[in-house]
Amino acid sequence: MNSTSFPTPEDSSNQGLINRLKRQPSSPRTLFDTVMSVIVFVCAAIAIVPLVAVLWYVLEKGGSRLSLELFTQLPPPPNIIGGGFGNAFIGTLMTVGIGSAIAIPCGILAAIFLSEFAAGTRLANWIGFLTNVLSGVPSIVVGVFAYSVVVIAMGSFSAIAGGFALAVLMLPIIVRTATESLALVPQEARQAAVGLGATRFQTVARVVLPAALPPILTGVMLAVARASGETAPLIFTALFNNFWPKGVSEPIATLSVLVFNFATTPYKNQQELAAAGSLILVMMVTIASIGSRLIVKRK
Amino acid sequence: MVVSPNQKNEPMQRDRSPLARNLDTAFVWLTGGFASLIALLLITIAIRVGIDASPAMAKFGLGFLVESRWDPVKEIYSAFPQIYGTIVSSFLALLLAVPVGIGVAIFLSEDFIPEKIQRPVVFLVELLAAIPSVVYGLWGIFVLIPILRDMGKGVNQSLGWLPFFSTSPSGPGMYVAGIILAIMILPIITAISRDALVAVPIELRQASYGLGATRWETILKIILPAAFSGVVGGIMLALGRAMGETMAVTMVIGNANKANISIFDQGSTVSSLLANQFAEASGLQVSSLMYAAIVLFALTLVVNILAQVIVQRVNRI
Numbered sequence: 001m002n003s004t005s006f007p008t009p010e011d012s013s014n015q016g017l018i019n020r021l022k023r024q025p026s027s028p029r030t031l032f033d034t035v036m037s038v039i040v041f042v043c044a045a046i047a048i049v050p051l052v053a054v055l056w057y058v059l060e061k062g063g064s065r066l067s068l069e070l071f072t073q074l075p076p077p078p079n080i081i082g083g084g085f086g087n088a089f090i091g092t093l094m095t096v097g098i099g100s101a102i103a104i105p106c107g108i109l110a111a112i113f114l115s116e117f118a119a120g121t122r123l124a125n126w127i128g129f130l131t132n133v134l135s136g137v138p139s140i141v142v143g144v145f146a147y148s149v150v151v152i153a154m155g156s157f158s159a160i161a162g163g164f165a166l167a168v169l170m171l172p173i174i175v176r177t178a179t180e181s182l183a184l185v186p187q188e189a190r191q192a193a194v195g196l197g198a199t200r201f202q203t204v205a206r207v208v209l210p211a212a213l214p215p216i217l218t219g220v221m222l223a224v225a226r227a228s229g230e231t232a233p234l235i236f237t238a239l240f241n242n243f244w245p246k247g248v249s250e251p252i253a254t255l256s257v258l259v260f261n262f263a264t265t266p267y268k269n270q271q272e273l274a275a276a277g278s279l280i281l282v283m284m285v286t287i288a289s290i291g292s293r294l295i296v297k298r299k
Numbered sequence: 300m301v302v303s304p305n306q307k308n309e310p311m312q313r314d315r316s317p318l319a320r321n322l323d324t325a326f327v328w329l330t331g332g333f334a335s336l337i338a339l340l341l342i343t344i345a346i347r348v349g350i351d352a353s354p355a356m357a358k359f360g361l362g363f364l365v366e367s368r369w370d371p372v373k374e375i376y377s378a379f380p381q382i383y384g385t386i387v388s389s390f391l392a393l394l395l396a397v398p399v400g401i402g403v404a405i406f407l408s409e410d411f412i413p414e415k416i417q418r419p420v421v422f423l424v425e426l427l428a429a430i431p432s433v434v435y436g437l438w439g440i441f442v443l444i445p446i447l448r449d450m451g452k453g454v455n456q457s458l459g460w461l462p463f464f465s466t467s468p469s470g471p472g473m474y475v476a477g478i479i480l481a482i483m484i485l486p487i488i489t490a491i492s493r494d495a496l497v498a499v500p501i502e503l504r505q506a507s508y509g510l511g512a513t514r515w516e517t518i519l520k521i522i523l524p525a526a527f528s529g530v531v532g533g534i535m536l537a538l539g540r541a542m543g544e545t546m547a548v549t550m551v552i553g554n555a556n557k558a559n560i561s562i563f564d565q566g567s568t569v570s571s572l573l574a575n576q577f578a579e580a581s582g583l584q585v586s587s588l589m590y591a592a593i594v595l596f597a598l599t600l601v602v603n604i605l606a607q608v609i610v611q612r613v614n615r616i
Contacts, residue, residue, distance in 0.1 A: 029513050036515045037411065043402025044420065047489065050482045051427045054438045061441075106333050113330035129607060130338040136536065136603035137344065137596065138543020140570045144592040145344045147577070148351050157578075168344075171337055199315070199323040229431025232545035232570065236577040256433050260546060263437045271441075278434040285429045293422075 055282065062279025065272050070280075075242060075258065078267045085277055087244045088253040091159065094245060095238055095254055096228050098163025099170055104220055106167075107174030111216075112204055114175070115182035116190075128179070135172035142168045143233030151237055159245065159252040162238025166230060170223040177219025181212040218292040225288035229281050231256035255281055345596065352589035363590055369556050369572075371580075376587035382594060383558040384473065384566040388548060389541035391477025391562065392484055397534055399481075400488030404530075405518060407489070408496035421493075428486035436550030439479045444470050444551060447478065451563050468563035471553035477562065479547045484537035491536060491610070495529025496522060528609055535606030539599045545570035569595040 023030050069084045076083030110127075118124040146165035151157055185208050193203040209216075231254075239251040240261060255277045262274035355363070359377060366377035406412075407421055451468035458464045468474065499522050507517040523530070553565025554575055567575075569591050577588050 023513075029516070033513045033515045036518075040402045040406040040411065043399045044406045046399050047403045047427070047485055048420070048423060051423055051430075053442065054430060054435065057438050057442055058434060106336065109330045110334040110337050113327070113334040117327050117330060118334070124334075127334050127338045129611070130341050132607050133600065133603050134337065134341045136539045136543075136599060136606070137341070138545065138570060138599055140543065140545040140573050141344065141348070141592050141596045141599075144348055144573065144577070144589060148347045148589070168340065171340070175337060199319065201323050201326040204326075225429060229429075229433070231431065231433040232574060235574055239578060256431060256546075259433045259437060260550070263433075263440055263550060274437055278431075278437050281431050282434055285431065286426065289422075289426060289429050 058275060058278045058282050061272065061275035062277070065276040066279065070273075070276055074244070075253075075262075075273060076269065078265065078270065081269055083269070083273065085253070085255065085258050085273060087241065088255045088258040088277065089280070091238070091241070091245055091252040092228055092255045094159050094248065094252060095162040095166055095234065096224060098160060098248065099166030099227050100220075100224060102164065102167035103170035103174055103223065107171050107223075108178050108209075108216065110171075110175050111178030111182055112209075114179045116204055116208065117200070119183070128176075131172045131175050134168075135176070138232075139165075139169055139230055140232040143235070143237055146233060146237045154249065156249070157237060157239035157251040159238055159248040159250070162234045162252065162254065163248075165233035165237045166227040169230060169233065170227050173223040173226065174219055177222065178212075178216045181215035181219065182208060184215065185211045214295045218295050221288045221292040221295075225285045225292075228284050229256055231260050235260065345593075348589050348593055348596065352586055352593050355583060355586040355590040358583070359587070359590070363587070364594065367556070367558065371584055374583050376584065376590075378569065378572065378587075378591045378594065380556050380558040381567050381569045381572045381591060384476075384552065385542050385568040385570070385595065385598070387562070387566070388473055388476040388480055388552065388568055389538055391473065392480035392541045393534065393538060395478065395481035396485045396488055396537065400485050400533075400537075401492050401523075401530060403485070403489045404492035404496055405523075408493050409514070409518065409522075424486050424489050427482070428490070432483065432544060432546040433550075435479055435483060436547040439475060439547055439551040440471075443479060444475055447475055455563060462560045463562050466559065466561040466564045469553075469565070471551050471565055472563050473552060473559075473566045474562040476548045476552040476566075476568070479551055480541045480544055483544060483547060484541050487537040487540060488530075488533050491533025492526070492530045495526035495533070498529070499525045528612065532606050532609035535602055535609060539602040539606060542602065543570060543595065543599050545574050549574045 069082070071084060071086045071089055073082070073084035074087055075085055114124045114127060143165050146161050146168065150161035150164050154161065189207050189211060190203055193207040198206065234254050234257050238254055238257065240257050241251045241253045245252050259274045259277040259281070262270040265271065355376065363377045364382060365379050367379045368375050368377050370376070403424065407417055448468050448470050451474060455464050455467050503521050503525060504517060507521045548568055549571035552567055552571055554567045554571055555565035556567060557564070558566065572591055573588055576584065580588055
């Protein structure tokens, strides 16, 4: 800016010019830069600390109780040592299974409509918007809805009610990821299929859907991972049960609700079981996250 | 060479059977039906919960939102402390998570670290978002509360003259809820802000560097303003998530039916009220809980719609 401060080539060497143009570490602008860079490094460290702390705690406390017994025995009454949470593990598989059975077909069919038959229309935009808003509805409100629709109608808490609540939570995730996956399939594939005389159903079922399957699976795995850790919508739909599940129309134990119930008791054995349950939940989520990444990478 | 029209291949003109045509149309309608079902789901949730809440709405009116009595014996219900707790705990979380989250987003979008290290860090931040809320709650009870209680006591002794720190922390409380929510919404803010920062055209960056701006002058004066609406959209989504978050908050907030200005005091949120009472409630209490759920639904709906509109506008650019 201040051209008078620049030395002329006659009165100084090239080296002097370069030195003058170099940024001084102590100049206010450079100093500010360094300070801000340090701050964002600290921010990144702050963000990672809780993750490491949570994982460490769950591994340490839950890992010590990890054994086959956890999956074969029932939760013990307070003050009795040992036991496991086999019923809750099966209950989680059952409720998530019911949720998936509802949400995966519904979600993929809806995504086919949004991406194949209505792409770019105002209707598709509106449905896409409402799907995004639906994914922001608090899970506890979805639980209240499932209570109102299923529990009251059936007259009791049940695995079906829990599965229904989980399905509502999984739907927006599956619809969004599946719509995006289908949109990635090149338009030429559709044109080729139609050119060969395929109907719309044949085009979708034989050409588009198989091509988009890996990323759709990723979305499904993410939805399943989220559902298996959900607690809020289950505490008053699936409720809890201290015994082995007998059917889908009875209250049923789930791992996440077990963690919630046992974490807040004063008994050491139950607290340990809660930590072990957390470890299983975290492992399920981590495996699903890594697995979904591998699927996409291979593609 | 010209092909004469009568050389056309005869079998190609065969029509599809009416059954096949109808089946195909039915398939399109079927997918359309499921898509509409999802759109209707949101409206159905509002209507169903609204109908079940109507007895309480009729009885308590808008007083439900401003009074502080929750008395199952006399059947008088109002939820001001819970609404207050929902708003205060989520704003506390934003206060902590926004600066850190944007910092991490900048850290992960500018070339501070090589791509090879950047990817695992992005994955770790995503994993942070995937850990179930109930696991954070467990960790909160046994690790976070003991640490924060001691720190909180120090703050109370030195800054107790400020109304926000005026009570001595007894363990669980609003401050723990705020901090645990901050941890949980951090990945949302980071992920969406990072997307917005990465989407800023490289030319802007190059032009800024070319004019002699330092890295941070470029970030603060060029890139952040250009990505501003995306960052705001991410913050709004995070706010919606924080207001609806249930398990971790229920486990660390203390679940006391009071609204105190001091963040060290115990409190409750709408979602923790629902989590604690719904399974055992009956009659008017269920209806009142439904009323509270509608209030929470409305709060998050407004925040989420705003967030979606902002994020969609950014995506269109």
